[in-house]
Amino acid sequence: MRLLAGLPFVVAAVLLCVAASDFAAVGDPASPASTHVSPRYIEQGYGETGAANLVTAVLADYRGYDTLGETIVIFTAGLACVFIFRRRDL
Amino acid sequence: MSTQFGTSVLDAASRLIAPFMLMFGAYVVTHGHYSPGGGFQGGVIFAVAVILARLVHGRDARWGIRPRLALGLACAGAGLYMAIGLLGLLFRGNFLDYGMLPLPLKLAEVRAVGTLGIEIGVALTVTGVLTLIFDALAGMPDEEI
Numbered sequence: 442m443r444l445l446a447g448l449p450f451v452v453a454a455v456l457l458c459v460a461a462s463d464f465a466a467v468g469d470p471a472s473p474a475s476t477h478v479s480p481r482y483i484e485q486g487y488g489e490t491g492a493a494n495l496v497t498a499v500l501a502d503y504r505g506y507d508t509l510g511e512t513i514v515i516f517t518a519g520l521a522c523v524f525i526f527r528r529r530d531l
Numbered sequence: 532m533s534t535q536f537g538t539s540v541l542d543a544a545s546r547l548i549a550p551f552m553l554m555f556g557a558y559v560v561t562h563g564h565y566s567p568g569g570g571f572q573g574g575v576i577f578a579v580a581v582i583l584a585r586l587v588h589g590r591d592a593r594w595g596i597r598p599r600l601a602l603g604l605a606c607a608g609a610g611l612y613m614a615i616g617l618l619g620l621l622f623r624g625n626f627l628d629y630g631m632l633p634l635p636l637k638l639a640e641v642r643a644v645g646t647l648g649i650e651i652g653v654a655l656t657v658t659g660v661l662t663l664i665f666d667a668l669a670g671m672p673d674e675e676i
Contacts, residue, residue, distance in 0.1 A: 491639025501646040505627040516609045519660030526667035
């Protein structure tokens with residue numbers, strides 16, 4: 442029974458390994474990530490956002506929505522902590 | 532932290548370090564536009580300065596942020612971020628489009644101001660939340676959170 446329970450784990454691990462072997466190499470200039478979005482950010486980033494730092498341009502401008510989500514995740518984590526550890530006599 | 536356990540060495544060291552931590556936090560937040568840094572990192576540095584005062588001085592921390600104020604800071608930060616995003620929408624741009632803010636500056640500068648605004652919002656949220664978490668974990672039963 443324990444062997445049976447481990448079977449899905451093994452299958453998933455093998456599937457993951459097979460899928461990972463299919464990834465593009467890190468920094469491969471022909472991979473989809475490097476041929477669509479990245480050149481646009483690098484070439485147009487300064488003109489479109491006016492941010493001298495490319496990381497800032499992506500983090501705060503192109504993906505500002507994502508950063509907003511991150512902020513709200515942190516806020517929610519704080520609220521959860523307060524609600525869990527709040528003293529009873531409040 | 533019910534009782535103060537800081538000795539004179541801890542006390543003097545924390546008094547010496549805390550202003551520099553706050554200054555460095557402000558630097559990291561405001562200069563994040565050009566160099567590594569930003570709201571998350573700067574907010575953590577602010578929060579560590581507050582937590583340091585709590586660790587050394589306990590309940591008697593002179594400039595400790597009360598938990599309710601920390602919660603308010605966290606809300607204000609997330610709200611500031613959201614408000615700047617909605618301002619872009621209000622001035623006929625897209626959500627979080629800082630270029631649309633009606634400021635008498637060049638476009639790149641307006642965008643820089645918008646970015647600084649959201650970084651400050653993030654920093655406030657991170658500072659408030661980390662202080663809250665510390666208080667929630669280390670608080671005493673009779674302390675309000």
